[in-house]
Amino acid sequence: MKMNKWLVLVSVLVLAFPVSAQVSLQTVTGAQQNVNTTQGVFGAPNVTGGAQSLSREQLMQAQLAAQSQQMDLSQYIQSNGNSTGRNFNAQQQIAMAANRADDGKPKPYGHNLFTSGFVAERSDGLNSQYRVSPGDKIAMQMWGAVVRSQIITVDNQGNIFVPDVGPIRVKDIPATHLNAVVTESIKQIYPNNVNVYINLLTATPVSVYVSGPVQRPGQYAGLASDSVLFFLISAGGIDPQRGSYRNVSIIRDGETLITYDIYDFLKNGKLESFSFKDNDVVLVAEQGPMITVEGSARYPFRFELKPESRSGSDLIAYSRPLNKTTHVAVTGNRPHGPISVYVPFEEFEAFEVEDGDVVLFNDDIRPKVISVQISGSYEGPSFYSLKKGTRLVDMLSYVAIDPDSANFENVYIKRKSVAQQQKQLLEQSLQRLERSVFTAPASSDGEALIRSREAQLVAQFIERARKVKPLGKVIVADNNNVANIRLEQGDEIVIPERTDVIQVSGEVMMPQALVYNENANIEDYIAWAAGFTERAEAEQVLVIHANGLSRFVTLDSNNFWLDGDGEATLKPGDQILVLPKVDTKLMQSVKDITQILYQIAVTANAVID
Template identity: 60%
Template structure:
């Protein structure tokens, strides 16, 4: 079998098909191209297109092409970025109670203890820890249990009792209930005050009862627990968020949970997994320390910093490596940015071709550069009728169809009615329009770009996601739409358009027989019925809108044509 590469002819015609017009092609003059001049461009190792160019700006004077980093960050009027850890107080866990007592709970006055003695002496009672921290056992006397852990009280009481009953006496002691404690919360919390809880409850429980920490004033990194005006524990919630470490002291009546004022903060936006307002442990920290909290995405290449120093406001834009050593201070705003645009795009090949179907090429590659590296079998491939499928064009076609449908709905639903009979007709028309627009919105345009005509191929610049379609040579003509028997018919050079329609059973009652869409192998859509039929063409008979029942005939007909051009579909 004889395989060959593309032989590109001089460009004479180029057009991009859209859903707004039925005129698909137009002349475009270019210089002649020769196969020897077509080479695949090599990916560049340098960034030639910088999506953003911003520099240090201390005097508010920008050169042409520069962008102040301040413009990229949230303005003062925008909603505040939440503090890191604010979601700790989003749940409803303050309503959840634990049935079992904490083994590390310290016995306090008012607690109830179940006591059993059997053997030489039988005794059973529920005793209460008195104000001096003792329980009283007959014939034994007071036993001090205050500040003893719950899992150790059995061993302590048993040892004390057996000092009196040395033989044939068994002892079992169990903490039955714990006395609630009253804890005070103060500082920058939402609802400071006095709250009841169990001594074994965590500091998070009491903070949640108080509404959480005030995100604008309170510190997540310095929470003190005071007992008799002395600090017995200091808690950094960042340790709990990142490592799961949480100091859990046993609370007593009168303990105070004091949330200290917020320390220096830095706001993080942009390409980070944790875009929050971070509180610094020290007055200044480096970009490397902030990155450990913010977790910037792997694609981040540059960092913008906006803030104030002793000499006034500033804005800096630096690469990510330089940011690691940069010194950050209170009030700084940091933007992690992906500013290295991909220099390689992915292009797919579809239809009749040999070799791979995906190509990674330089973003400056044109169609001829790629075609010169695609092998085909000229006996199977219709290489003179190639076209592109482009996602950006499909999206634009979808938007234009949607705009036309919205305009149709507005014209129908806002049309006045002068009588009850006309109002009934309008209501029926609106119902039919709703069914039509609902179905029309489900159509997905193809995004065809017409690049060939009579063997000439336009050397257009390729885009990310383009699909180059090389049609297969075929001897069939597809006949569809409003015909009785949609089917494929063998091409006959002597046959006319009416012959192919007749072979498909003829028109249906709803067919618009005056204008029939002919979809060429190169993707071009024509509506002139006097054109000859060629191999690989698709004949599409469109439906007709009944002028007796529909007032918006012109708008609906236009949308039907738009959809036929954009998606090769005859919607009823």
């Protein structure tokens, strides 16, 4: 089998009636090739692995190519930082929405620390890390040469007094070590034949004040060994708009004993222990400079930076931008007026941010490769990474096929961008139909009843129509000519199977696949499918060719099925689709509904009643 030079002709699908148009492209010349049992689609010998020699990094870059879009910085600036200037995918939109407060601004970093609604506390008020404090009660049992059983209270100096032994210091000893410490002291006096068992019975609660920008400032009871987080949670947490996560102090008798940076706990798990006493004060300071982070970052929150640490590198350490980040947009205000800058990521590390700045981490990556998929009749890999700008015929030279089973002359493309456009046009048609039906006037009660019933039927029709998913077909082959068009990210190249049947579906009595007969016409195939149903549009049917091109054919006065070029001819692999007929007696918007039915049939190769 030999293949001659081809003149490229592409047919472009148009979502209007008439439903198809042809647009010619430049001529593509291919060298004459001998086709063996297994070869490339257009004659090039099969290359092992196809175009799969690219690196894993290039493959990952190709998979991310569809998500990489150019940022409209002017839109971002004009929106005063409320717009990221790019379209995020569904998962990113959900994550960003969950991280925003009621006022629409991102929530502060660490806000979920106080939203769990659960405080881990044992019912007896004790835990294994509790440290003994004055006022605690301890049960002591001694048996053997000395028998004694008593309950001892820890005095103000942090000691317990054991007769014949003296004071034993137990303050700040963990509850799990209490028995060993007391036993060791008693053994120094009674080294033999005396057994000791010590148990901490009750812990003395302390009363601590929580003040500053918290949700519910006031006085709260806890244990001396409780963490500062326990008292902050008891007070409802830090106020996200006014309180500081970087400056939480413990004050006793007017003196600051310790200052906590909650960010150290959130990022590194560091939280220094502290033994509280009655009347201690947990003071949350006023909020410091806040920087809003958006875009390609793992933590798109509002971050509080310390006055002495406001460089871009400090913000990067907390927000953790993704590896694909290449540039950073910063908008904000300075004493001399508003600013808006767009700098490379490396330069941003030394950039000094100010309170109220909005920082957008952006991925301005221009992918050098794209990924496409092969489906239908082919051999070898189904996924290819290609250099950006690769054209269809060049790529298909590396796809292995069996020429006896692959109908490579009728290859076509399913393109996501085309499917989205088809969906938008269909939605526009459905919206026009809704307006025309739901706003139609009625001159009488009887007509109003009819319009109401019609509106219900149309609403059901629209509901089903909105569920239709267009295929996004791009017709690139016709009359054994294939357009060498530029491929796009995510394209699916379909190579149909060779077949000897004609599919008859839609409004026929027995939808089925029939063996192709070169002497039969459309009317014969419909007759072999038991004829039209009562709801069929008998004067016009849709023929879908193997290359994806759709043509409406009509019955003339001599009972011949014709298309725009004369008598309609069928080829193996074609599909005959009979559409339903809209009853003009029941429906006012027959023309609109009919056009929508045509659109659905052409774009999705489907029929809805």
